[in-house]
Amino acid sequence: MNSTELDELMKRLKRTLEYVAEAFPDRLSPEMLWNAGSAVLREAIPLNPPPDWAESLAETTLIDWYALLIEDSDLFESRFNQREPSSLQARFTVMDATALAEQLHSDSPLMTGAQRLAELLTAANRADLMITRLHPSDFYLYEDRLDADWESLLGSARNGTDRLLSTYELGWMHPALRKREIPPELTPAAATTHTYAYWILHTLTRLPPAANQASLLDQIERFRVYNPHLPNALRAWLRTWLRLPADSRQTPLECWQALQALVHDCETQSEIAIARHETGGESLFGRNKRSHQNEDMLVILNDVPGATLLAVADGVSTASLGSGGQASFTVRELAERQRRTLTERLDALAASDTWEADGWQLIEEFFENAHQAVVDKINSHLTEDAESPATAETMSSTLVLALVRGNRALIGHWGDSRAYRLSPQGVVRLTEDHNVEMEALLRSRESRYERSDQGAALVRVLGQCRYDPQTRRFAAVEQKVSRDTCLLGAEDWLLLCSDGLLSGLKGESETEKEQRLLALLGRHHESHCRELARQLSRAADDDKGDDNITAVLLRVIVDDDPQTEHRAAK
Known part of the structure; x- marks a missing residue:
């Protein structure tokens, strides 16, 4: 269904609901009509539905396309058709080094997006899904809500072995995957959290792909060469989360919470003129x-x-x-x-x-x-x-x-x-x-x-x-x-x-x-x-x-x- 057909459908649905409301003013409330219309839309138009394990995030993390379609069809159309420019990758590639460094504050789009992504990845870990490859173009940030290319994300989680070669070349993987196979001691949390931390490093610094784990560790030590405006304390955070042991059960959400604590410490530091x-x-x-x-x-x-x-x-x-x-x-x-x-x-x-x-x-x-x-x-x-x-x-x-x-x-x-x-x-x-x-x-x-x-x-x-x-x-x-x-x-x-x-x-x-x-x-x-x-x-x-x-x-x-x-x- 294209945008013209969708717009015509919404107009016809609106007229139909108005006629029904006028015919039965005492028996049908607007809420009942909207609920009925929502049910019809859910069956007729599958709008990138999230998998079952992500349903718990519907109220806080994921964008509700159905609600948006019902509440404001024009806004729905503009947002749904702007998915690519709204990807996590596109949102931050337009920023220079100074602007990226300024994103390290509590309420910034980067920190909001990082939190939503961490919540989503943590839910995937709890469903025993291992994310061996994470690309920011697969995720879309709308104000404070997240949407995902579920097919791509689940393909990474369920067919990790097939993706190890390309992942390895990008350097976005846990070091336990260096042999291009998933070892039995590697937990979903360790692999996914490592990948998540690498996204933070890559976004803030625009680092070129690391050839191997040793090169990645060199990049951690020298990350401020690429973005000298970043706080030095970030190095310790990167060291911790990009060197997780294979059996670690620390989640992306815990990783984000540690980053938030670092950001909070930087924000609350005050200068003392006399000491x-x-x-x-x-x-x-x-x-x-x-x-x-x-x-x-x-x-x-x-x-x-x-x-x-x-x-x-x-x-x-x-x-x-x-x-x-x-x-x-x-x-x-x-x-x-x-x-x-x-x-x-x-x-x-x-x-x-x-x-x-x-x-x-x-x-x-x-x-x-x-x-x-x-x-x-x-x-x-x-x-x-x-x-x-x-x-x-x-x-x-x-x-x-x-x-x-x-x-x-x-x-x-x-x-x-x-x-x-x-x-x-x-x-x-x-x-x-x-x-x-x-x-x-x-x-x-x-x-x-x-x-x-x-x-x-x-x-x-x-x-x-x-x-x-x-x-x-x-x-x-x-x-x-x-x-x-x-x-x-x-x-x-x-x-x-x-x-x-x-x-x-x-x-x-x-x-x-x-x-x-x-x-x-x-x-x-x-x-x-x-x-x-x-x-x-x-x-x-x-x-x-x-x-x-x-x-x-x-x-x-x-x-x-x-x-x-x-x-x-x-």
């Missing part, structure tokens, strides 16, 4: 390090109550013109030389109404000055008889710098020195490394991601320069400072560290190393930041100790915090 800061740092040579100096450096400027500047620099040890230690030490020299000026600016920022803009300006200027200072140090090594300086490996250094006012931190960085937010609940990495692998990932956003063989080579560092044969000197290469921010809660620590800290801790994967970090935090969480930094550094030294190790910590102290005096005493 005291506890700080501490430690830098170790590394007992198994094969070099002659500690090429790490740290800076802590905390003379202004409530406004603190922290920095960690790690000299790159491959230089033939100068040394990594000289490059990182140049940063500390700059901070000491400008200490008075920096303190005055921090004092102004503590009371500023435009402190964030002014803070970013301070960070950008510090990076620019430090960058130029390292290049000047490189040029000081040039001599008249120097051979082929254009091919020399010039000294360089990473730099991660945090400016904290109250409980808000502004973080800029170059290289692979990192910033983390630590809490008893987990470890959140705040920065992404600047290396060859990351640059390749940035260049190949629309293609299949593959790991680079030269992932460790840094591409954005202090001292990045080019030799000018006319002036016979090196000139600094302009680079963009990566920006990150975070709010620190009462149980949070801000950690800046060189790569030697995480690489030195025991663990095969980054997740395992972060779990080791979390365990150390649990044992020493009542310690002062100085002692905690010492314990973290010593643990990395004891585990491997094959690199310089530096850790700098900051914790926000609210005056009514009952632990303040206890930690201060320690």
Whole structure:
């Protein structure tokens, strides 16, 4: 039946009901007539009826086409004919990265659609249906109601083995399905929830298909390269729900509830303009390090109550013109030389109404000055008889710098020195490394991601320069400072560290190393930041100790915090 025929049918039905109502005004109510008309329509026009296991969702989740047809035939026609533009895929592909990040709030269309989809998939799991493939074009979101291409969805659930090949190529599957067969220990909940979580990741980041599970895990670690506006805490959520054990019984609805809790936490975080800061740092040579100096450096400027500047620099040890230690030490020299000026600016920022803009300006200027200072140090090594300086490996250094006012931190960085937010609940990495692998990932956003063989080579560092044969000197290469921010809660620590800290801790994967970090935090969480930094550094030294190790910590102290005096005493 086409739209013209349907419209004519509705008009005839309306006239018939009007005649009947006029003929029997005392015996037939409008409600009785509508119920009778609804029954006729249900038999005459099967409108994509949901399966029996989804009937329980009719009142809250699924769109009721029959009711809409009876109540407003024009609205029914416009919506039913717009199914494809209303698909979950179409709804969000029109948004850029910023708009997608803004969808992570409690009442957004994305969160509403995610909830409805989670309810539907959970109902399918309870009916023992395993969804091995989930494509957002099969689902349609109308305001706060969902409709589905039931044939496609049920085909995925009942013929999962036939769909494993295409699913595997897309990367939308539980890792237990890697052998292209459904193992007996794989529960419907584990497979479906994994698939659901992948839809969230794919929608928010527009990631290219993962070649395999290892590539998918790499994408989780680097998801903010594709959408830098997303909260860092989302990484922990993705890790949990995209690494479910095959026998897990956690449902898509529980997955959505965890995402909603994360969104709620982000929404309810509030900025505190005035608070005291506890700080501490430690830098170790590394007992198994094969070099002659500690090429790490740290800076802590905390003379202004409530406004603190922290920095960690790690000299790159491959230089033939100068040394990594000289490059990182140049940063500390700059901070000491400008200490008075920096303190005055921090004092102004503590009371500023435009402190964030002014803070970013301070960070950008510090990076620019430090960058130029390292290049000047490189040029000081040039001599008249120097051979082929254009091919020399010039000294360089990473730099991660945090400016904290109250409980808000502004973080800029170059290289692979990192910033983390630590809490008893987990470890959140705040920065992404600047290396060859990351640059390749940035260049190949629309293609299949593959790991680079030269992932460790840094591409954005202090001292990045080019030799000018006319002036016979090196000139600094302009680079963009990566920006990150975070709010620190009462149980949070801000950690800046060189790569030697995480690489030195025991663990095969980054997740395992972060779990080791979390365990150390649990044992020493009542310690002062100085002692905690010492314990973290010593643990990395004891585990491997094959690199310089530096850790700098900051914790926000609210005056009514009952632990303040206890930690201060320690």
